[in-house]
Amino acid sequence: MNLVIDDVGFTYPGGAEALRGVSLRIQGGESIAFIGENGAGKTTLMKHLNGLLKPSRGRVTVDDWDTREHTVAKLAARVGFVFQNPDDQIVERTVIDEVAFGPRRLGQSETDALANSVAALEIVGLSDESRTHPYDLSASQRKLMTLASVLAMRTPVVIFDEPTMGQDARGLKLIGDIVEELKREKRIVLIITHDIDFCSAHFERVVAMADGRVLIDGPTAEVMARADLLATTNVEPPQLVRLAQALGLPVAPLTIDGLIAALPR
Amino acid sequence: MSQSFSLYIPTNSGMHRLHPLTKLALVFLCLVLGLFLPGVWLSYATFALIIIPSALWGGVLPRLLSALFKTALPIALSLFLIQGLFWPGGTPILHLGPLSFKEEGLYFSIQRTGRFIMIIGSFLLLTFTTRPDELMLALNRHGIPNSITYIILSTMQIIPRFQAKANTILDAQRSRGLETEGNVLVRIRALLPLIQPLLLGSIVDIDERAIALEVRAFGRKGPRTSLLTLHDTPAQRIARWLMLLAAVAVIAWGIYLWLAPRFIA
Ligand SMILES: Nc1ncnc2c1ncn2[C@@H]1O[C@H](COP(=O)(O)OP(=O)(O)OP(=O)(O)O)[C@@H](O)[C@H]1O
Ligand SMILES: [Mg+2]
Numbered sequence: 001m002n003l004v005i006d007d008v009g010f011t012y013p014g015g016a017e018a019l020r021g022v023s024l025r026i027q028g029g030e031s032i033a034f035i036g037e038n039g040a041g042k043t044t045l046m047k048h049l050n051g052l053l054k055p056s057r058g059r060v061t062v063d064d065w066d067t068r069e070h071t072v073a074k075l076a077a078r079v080g081f082v083f084q085n086p087d088d089q090i091v092e093r094t095v096i097d098e099v100a101f102g103p104r105r106l107g108q109s110e111t112d113a114l115a116n117s118v119a120a121l122e123i124v125g126l127s128d129e130s131r132t133h134p135y136d137l138s139a140s141q142r143k144l145m146t147l148a149s150v151l152a153m154r155t156p157v158v159i160f161d162e163p164t165m166g167q168d169a170r171g172l173k174l175i176g177d178i179v180e181e182l183k184r185e186k187r188i189v190l191i192i193t194h195d196i197d198f199c200s201a202h203f204e205r206v207v208a209m210a211d212g213r214v215l216i217d218g219p220t221a222e223v224m225a226r227a228d229l230l231a232t233t234n235v236e237p238p239q240l241v242r243l244a245q246a247l248g249l250p251v252a253p254l255t256i257d258g259l260i261a262a263l264p265r
Numbered sequence: 266m267s268q269s270f271s272l273y274i275p276t277n278s279g280m281h282r283l284h285p286l287t288k289l290a291l292v293f294l295c296l297v298l299g300l301f302l303p304g305v306w307l308s309y310a311t312f313a314l315i316i317i318p319s320a321l322w323g324g325v326l327p328r329l330l331s332a333l334f335k336t337a338l339p340i341a342l343s344l345f346l347i348q349g350l351f352w353p354g355g356t357p358i359l360h361l362g363p364l365s366f367k368e369e370g371l372y373f374s375i376q377r378t379g380r381f382i383m384i385i386g387s388f389l390l391l392t393f394t395t396r397p398d399e400l401m402l403a404l405n406r407h408g409i410p411n412s413i414t415y416i417i418l419s420t421m422q423i424i425p426r427f428q429a430k431a432n433t434i435l436d437a438q439r440s441r442g443l444e445t446e447g448n449v450l451v452r453i454r455a456l457l458p459l460i461q462p463l464l465l466g467s468i469v470d471i472d473e474r475a476i477a478l479e480v481r482a483f484g485r486k487g488p489r490t491s492l493l494t495l496h497d498t499p500a501q502r503i504a505r506w507l508m509l510l511a512a513v514a515v516i517a518w519g520i521y522l523w524l525a526p527r528f529i530a
Binding site for chain 2 (some may be wrong): 047050052059071072073077081085087088089090091101102105106107136142149150153214
């Protein structure tokens with residue numbers, strides 16, 4: 001599975017030019033964090049990958065499929081998308097049915113759909129709530145439920161739009177574990193986040209966006225070292241990187257051990 | 266997101282530049298003409314002789330007709346079929362195999378369709394050509410309490426808000442494999458799961474709005490400063506009074522026509 005975004009431009013019907021020529025290649029097994037200030041075009045770009053938006057110019061392909069030639073429902077079998085606001089998707093009366101909604105629509109057998117849903121709920125720690133009404137969950141639990149509902153679809157590509165928002169340390173750790181698990185399964189994981197520490201902890205590649213364009217794209221440590229460029233899209237490098245720079249070290253460490261190793265003895 | 270929740274179409278026509286109250290008076294006159302007098306054809310005449318020319322002047326006629334067509338057609342069709350065919354004990358005038366259209370049912374359907382077209386048409390005319398904030402200010406200047414102008418304004422925003430919300434929810438479902446593209450049956454089935462999140466979401470919206478209003482001192486008494494200026498002319502002021510007088514006259518005439526036979530009998 002690979003994703004190709006080829007010189008994509010997109011203008012909303014209202015007139016906002018949200019993407020101005022974005023090109024990216026994403027290989028199977030890659031995990032990428034998308035960062036950048038509000039309105040940079042991150043969500044717009046991700047919506048191109050599952051066909052919710054079709055490029056005004058350029059091309060988006062998911063393996064051999066041009067997104068323009070396939071319906072969103074069909075692309076959903078390849079690209080799972082977790083929306084920012086959980087309340088926009090709740091349709092069923094119990095958590096388990098809500099999670100099984102996607103798998104059932106994708107034509108999984110009832111046994112598979114339920115097994116995948118149970119497994120997904122287990123991963124997000126909501127096994128005890130499977131008979132609860134989704135609206136009786138807390139806001140952060142609802143968010144985790146939407147993660148589960150996309151995990152259960154078992155798509156080769158998974159996109160999360162700001163999953164870390166509103167999560168406490170435990171939720172953060174859980175989402176981090178989910179990302180690691182998906183990486184182990186060699187699925188493509190794409191995430192939009194404003195949590196720069198989360199991004200440097202779990203992602204090898206970072207794409208920083210500004211004003212509908214890709215500002216920098218590269219290995220996390222390299223991107224984080226470009227404090228000057230990141231500042232233009234209102235992103236501050238992680239604390240460790242800033243500390244290393246303040247100390248005049250020539251590295252951009254992403255872990256405490258990395259920083260210690262770089263200290264002169 | 267920089268979406269605006271209003272149906273306003275920003276162009277610079279004479280209709281757009283009219284004082285909001287002038288347009289409101291025009292719409293009021295249309296409603297009175299179409300609703301207070303007996304007979305079938307007056308609402309059609311109001312639509313054809315006032316609303317259509319005004320929409321043409323405002324440069325919004327195509328949009329108005331297409332919006333009207335989409336809403337009125339299903340309603341008109343169901344009215345004609347149900348009332349026309351199943352009017353209890355009516356006079357049959359048109360035979361269709363074993364079924365027959367009843368005169369009274371058709372008469373009723375023509376009348377209701379006309380009223381519907383006229384009411385929605387004048388509502389659209391006003392919202393397409395009037396900035397909501399200007400209407401609000403105009404009403405406020407004329408001593409209408411904030412709470413009432415707020416109700417008017419939020420009613421004007423209900424349709425676009427619902428539309429935006431419905432689109433987001435539909436996107437979330439399509440992303441989970443719900444097929445929404447295809448024939449009418451597919452589309453109708455796709456809309457069913459929309460209803461619950463739409464209604465619940467709207468209730469949450471109301472709650473949030475109430476809080477937002479409170480923290481912005483909505484209930485505060487006394488005059489406020491506005492950054493908007495409204496353009497009014499003596500001619501418009503006279504026209505408004507004339508339209509109001511005409512409306513009152515029509516109401517009186519309607520009441521007379523209604524009462525007269527009862528008193529004579
Ligand atoms: N439905 C829409 N209609 C019109 N314009 C839109 C719509 N959605 C987004 N935009 C505009 O497109 C641009 C990019 O928006 P987008 O949501 O992709 O940004 P983002 O990087 O995801 O921002 P955020 O961090 O706030 O989520 C913005 O200028 C935004 O106002
Ligand atoms: Mg976004």
